[in-house]
Amino acid sequence: MFRFPFKRIAPSLLKHRLPLFQLYNNKIASFSLAPQPLKNIQKDVPEYTKPNQDEMFIGMNGGQIFEAMMMQLGVEVVFGYPGGAILPIYDGIYNSPNFKFILPRHEQGGGHMAEGYARVTGKPGVLLVTSGPGATNTVTPLQDALSDGIPLIVFTGQVPTTAIGSDAFQEADVLGITRPCTKWNTMVSDISDLPRVLREAFHIATTGRPGPVLVDLPKDVTASILQIPCDSTPALPSMRRNRLRRRPDGIFEERIRQAADLINIAKKPLIYAGAGTLHCSDLLRQLATKANIPCTTTLQGLGAFDENHPLSMHMLGMHGSAYANYAMQNADLIIGLGARFDDRVTGNLKLFAPAAKKAAAEGTGGIVHFEILDKNINKIVESTVAVQGDTKVSLETIMPLIENKNENNSRKEWIDQCQTWKRDHPFEYFPSAPGAPIKPETIIQELNRQLEGNKENVIISTGVGQHQMWAAQYYNFTHPHTWVTSGGLGTMGFGLPSAIGAKIAYPDKIVIDVDGDGSLSMTAMELQTAAEYGINVKVLVLNNNFQGMVKQWQDLFYEKRYAGTKMHNPNWVKFAESMNCKGLFCDKNENLSSIIKEFLEYDDTPILLEVMVDEDEHVYPMVPAGKALDDMVIKDPKLYL
């Protein structure tokens, strides 16, 4: 008769457990069964390629192996939603003392929570869901993570291998569905592969340009018991290539020299920094200050360069600062660092960067592109010099070759020109008349004012729409990893769950989701998740009772025909209260400052502040579709009256 062998080998498991726990997880060694206060999480990403003892998993089922591997891989929190096909894994993690488990209200919410966690820590976010609808609900977070380069690891249950292809209950071709929206996906078809595949998944998600990975886990595989030793050494060919940090042909060094030459001779250089500089913001500052070069950032790069620094040109692009866009079009050298020339940044490509293109032809400048992903080089713009690799390594290597342009202020003319643009075209809006609705920009300015001096301890997330752009424009970012927003995919509903994920990583920080009424409506039930786990996020809803960004386009280009954009909202305060959160409301300019103060100081539960805003406000500057980057509507036409 078959007998469950777990009891027999349990003592050997215990023998392994303590040393391994300390070896791999000294950071979380303080976890115990008793509830622990949340602690801020360290940012160093563990080494996933360490080979594992071959025999320690013998006698364990898939769920137990999964639980042990999460511990070994340094996972501190798992977000997930259970179901039939993933039950063996859920059973394995039942009451695990080794990591926190968070149950969102929807798998999409869980995915964005994992992304929020990953975006502020640099460590992979983990999501564990069931087959069929559980898996398909993760498609949006997967694509979101792919677009923005976020390490997200999704484990999906799958029907037993014997039922695959039979249209079984809750069967979906998850590998097929998620192939285009993952960096890598795979199915584990034998339990002896499980430890190795888990290591590979973590390695792939976190190396090169980070991205999402999905591992499909058929129920019979995770329910079975490992009988033989298994080799968990990752076997991916790409791992061997990655070990060669530099190409042996000297190309990297040659390109670095060429890039340094251009940076040293350029008269009007501009740094254009993206998310690929968030992990090396110190080096970015060193380059800018040593070489005396103004710096603009992308939406995802906000925080990489201190926006209070005189060389900051703030965000560029469709709704970026006019001065950044002017600088981009007039620079003789664009130094693209960890950014990918997204269409929201370039405007009309044919008309993009004329001065840099001219300088490239004359050999005095051009476009230098530091980029980790081969495929992003020369994809949108032709680079004069391309340096492929981790921006951090490239910056470390190039710094000694960069001439100090500070001593004789040799770029004075160009810097003065940039300062003039800054002075002449600041972010500007038409203030509201007495008694008129509150302007959304005023709210962000007030938030910024009250948080000034404490920015390092504040994380802002957003939904997608006008509120997102106003947050990017009117809040001054000073530190990396303090801004969490869906850029590439532009996913409404991202704000609240990603704020929850960020707050789990940094419970001592103030985490504020600046949201729109439309975006919040998509994932608002996650407020209950926040309340249940005591994750005291703050939600600031800029309520214009509209999908404002789409309405803006309807106002400007579709004769105010508001097809499908009017929102009929719940009473947000009552909604928050019904979810065991505190609710605050503001519709008067004169109350705004004191209510924001109360909103920021409150910390007993999650809190939502609804502010009624002018529904007719538009985001400016705006580069209309098809126009050159500097062919913008700079400010509200009312400001010219």
Ligand SMILES: Cc1ncc(C[n+]2csc(CCOP(=O)(O)OP(=O)(O)O)c2C)c(N)n1
């Ligand atoms: C999931 C999803 N559906 C549709 C869109 C298209 N879209 C972009 S902004 C926007 C309106 C957002 O409204 P709201 O969240 O209220 O923000 P507001 O612009 O009013 O500040 C829409 C519908 C999107 N980005 N994401």
Ligand SMILES: [Mg+2]
């Ligand atoms: Mg709205």
